[in-house]
Amino acid sequence: MRDNLLFYGLAERVDGEKENSIALISDICADLLNIDDVRQYIDRVHWVGRRMHNKYRPIVVKFNNFNMREEVRRAANRLRNTRFALSEQFxxxxxxxxxxxxxxxxxxxxxxxxxxxxxxxxxxxxxxxxxxxxxxxxxxxxxxxx
Known part of the structure; x- marks a missing residue:
């Protein structure tokens, strides 16, 4: 869990279409955190728990580079006043x-x-x-x- 971060507030597709979660995380990092090229540092991305109506499930993101994970974590204050948040996974x-x-x-x-x-x-x-x-x-x- 040392290399994982949890992202909160991301909406899932409800129509059953396949979703590229890595692209979703990459877009959040580029647009809101001002960190480009995160995609190459991500090993895995998956939603946590069961899908529930009108609830956002967190997304676990496993980074293959601890320094990039820390850069993303330290930029979390830029998510203030948005519906998004992130935290370490414990x-x-x-x-x-x-x-x-x-x-x-x-x-x-x-x-x-x-x-x-x-x-x-x-x-x-x-x-x-x-x-x-x-x-x-x-x-x-x-x-x-x-």
Whole structure:
């Protein structure tokens, strides 16, 4: 999963026509991220999960070059204010730990603290957040304000 990115918000064809997903990702990268020639760095592209009415499924893109994957990931902020998004792909256990840290991260951000989530480790004001005792007063891990 190290070389994978997840793309969100891409509509699928519903008429049963064959779709070139690599071309779709390549167009998004060229038009919105200003990164050309991504196609040559893509090994595989596939939709995740079952097709559902009025829902966009994410697309997993496996890059054959980690540097290109990182270039695309770092350009993700250009997707702000669009219906598209992208993120790294993590294993389920890492995603579960990240999801559990989100309320703490949002609470710390509202307090004006410096917050960074790296893989499944949360840093608040440069110190690693520990669920038992935390980084200090003012940040509570038991809030459900998602």
């Amino acid at each position: 294993p389920k256990d890492v995603n579960d730990r990240r999801k559990a840290l989100l309320p703490v991260m949002k609470s710390a951000k509202r307090q004006g603290r410096q917050v960074k989530l790296v893989k499944d480790v949360l840093y608040i004001d440069g110190r690693k957040y520990e669920a038992d005792h935390g980084p200090g007063p003012g940040v509570r891990g038991d809030q459900d304000d998602m």
